Amino acid sequence: MDKERFISTIKDNQRIIHKVCNTYCRNQEHRKDLEQEILEQLWKSMHRFDGRVKVSTWIYQVALNTAFLFYRNESKHQQKKVSIDDSVITIADKTIDPELERRVAKLYRFIDTLDELDKALMLLYLDSCKHKDIAGILGISETNVATKISRIKAKMKKEFSHKQTISHYGNG
Amino acid sequence: MEMDDMKYTWEQYDQHLSQRLQVDEEKIRNSNLFETQEQMEYPLVSEKVDLCGNILVTTILLALALRLADDLRYLALGLIIAAIGVIYATLSLKKIKLLKRINYFHSPIVKLQLELASTKRSILRMRKLEMALFPLYLTSLIPITAATFRGADLFQDTTIFIAQAAGALILASLGVFLIYKYLYDKRFKKAEEMISRLKEFEQE
Numbered sequence: 573m574d575k576e577r578f579i580s581t582i583k584d585n586q587r588i589i590h591k592v593c594n595t596y597c598r599n600q601e602h603r604k605d606l607e608q609e610i611l612e613q614l615w616k617s618m619h620r621f622d623g624r625v626k627v628s629t630w631i632y633q634v635a636l637n638t639a640f641l642f643y644r645n646e647s648k649h650q651q652k653k654v655s656i657d658d659s660v661i662t663i664a665d666k667t668i669d670p671e672l673e674r675r676v677a678k679l680y681r682f683i684d685t686l687d688e689l690d691k692a693l694m695l696l697y698l699d700s701c702k703h704k705d706i707a708g709i710l711g712i713s714e715t716n717v718a719t720k721i722s723r724i725k726a727k728m729k730k731e732f733s734h735k736q737t738i739s740h741y742g743n744g
Numbered sequence: 745m746e747m748d749d750m751k752y753t754w755e756q757y758d759q760h761l762s763q764r765l766q767v768d769e770e771k772i773r774n775s776n777l778f779e780t781q782e783q784m785e786y787p788l789v790s791e792k793v794d795l796c797g798n799i800l801v802t803t804i805l806l807a808l809a810l811r812l813a814d815d816l817r818y819l820a821l822g823l824i825i826a827a828i829g830v831i832y833a834t835l836s837l838k839k840i841k842l843l844k845r846i847n848y849f850h851s852p853i854v855k856l857q858l859e860l861a862s863t864k865r866s867i868l869r870m871r872k873l874e875m876a877l878f879p880l881y882l883t884s885l886i887p888i889t890a891a892t893f894r895g896a897d898l899f900q901d902t903t904i905f906i907a908q909a910a911g912a913l914i915l916a917s918l919g920v921f922l923i924y925k926y927l928y929d930k931r932f933k934k935a936e937e938m939i940s941r942l943k944e945f946e947q948e
Binding site: 575579582583586587590591611612613615617620633636637640641658660661662663664665666668669672675676679689692698699700708709710711712716725728729 | 771852947
């Protein structure tokens with residue numbers, strides 16, 4: 573694949589990379605490093621992409637696998653093979669509806685409480701990936717995907733109702 | 745916040761990102777990203793270097809032992825070293841095979857993580873065996889190197905030989921014990937925990 577096609581693929585799927593980095597790294601410096609690592613792995617493995625799955629599914633696969641390796645070896649990621657001074661994917665206009673910002677922050681706080689595998693599952697689910705695709709990316713059965721999603725839902729319900737109760741009594 | 749609210753928030757967030765996210769194409773073009781080739785992972789390179797080093801050292805030691813083969817004791821030590829060298833080489837080849845099998849970025853996440861953890865566990869097991877044989881390897885090479893480089897026949901002066909061999913054996917065994925305890929055992933435990941967690945995740 574040539575550079576221009578690679579760049580256009582990145583442009584089309586920048587949201588996936590941005591969300592994976594935000595989910596697995598809360599620290600800005602690490603986020604930038606992970607972004608570079610994902611770009612590098614995508615470039616290196618792109619020639620092996622055979623089109624059997626959608627490009628977005630494949631990008632998820634590479635990005636999440638890279639995030640997993642990065643997550644487990646964060647301290648070892650000191651030597652940079654690729655030199656890009658700053659993030660390649662940036663938010664041009666940082667203004668955001670305060671209500672949306674609050675809700676997104678709450679969502680990320682909840683995702684932060686999940687372990688790394690559930691984080692991936694949650695991210696794919698929120699991005700409306702089909703159960704079949706989620707199962708393929710994670711390497712588990714579709715039934716298992718459904719079971720886990722309902723468990724996460726239950727956990728979320730419990731967590732938020734617990735917080736509401738605390739704030740209710742706190743205010744009362 | 746219910747799951748439906750959550751999905752709705754996420755969709756809004758996604759829309760927000762689609763309007764505002766931008767890729768700095770120039771930064772990508774000017775980076776050395778495109779110069780990076782598919783490279784071998786560090787453990788694989790390290791194993792290959794280990795294999796070559798081991799073959800070289802064992803061959804040299806065996807050649808030195810054969811030069812002293814008039815005395816059958818040196819020949820026996822040379823054969824011990826060669827046998828251990830063959831075991832080391834076999835283990836290195838096995839490790840290389842295991843590491844090469846891993847498909848880093850085209851495997852489902854759980855499968856890749858399981859492969860990585862199982863490979864790590866197998867490699868740690870092999871390294872433990874290598875470490876266990878090391879004191880014997882070290883003790884065997886002392887008389888050969890002493891005879892070759894210092895012209896000293898340690899078999900003539902058994903007291904010195906026993907003292908040197910025992911010293912080397914004690915130090916090497918202590919080193920092996922400490923490395924086992926503080927490095928391999930912890931890593932092995934972590935790999936085992938990871939495997940059971942992944943299997944649980946896979947089967948739940």
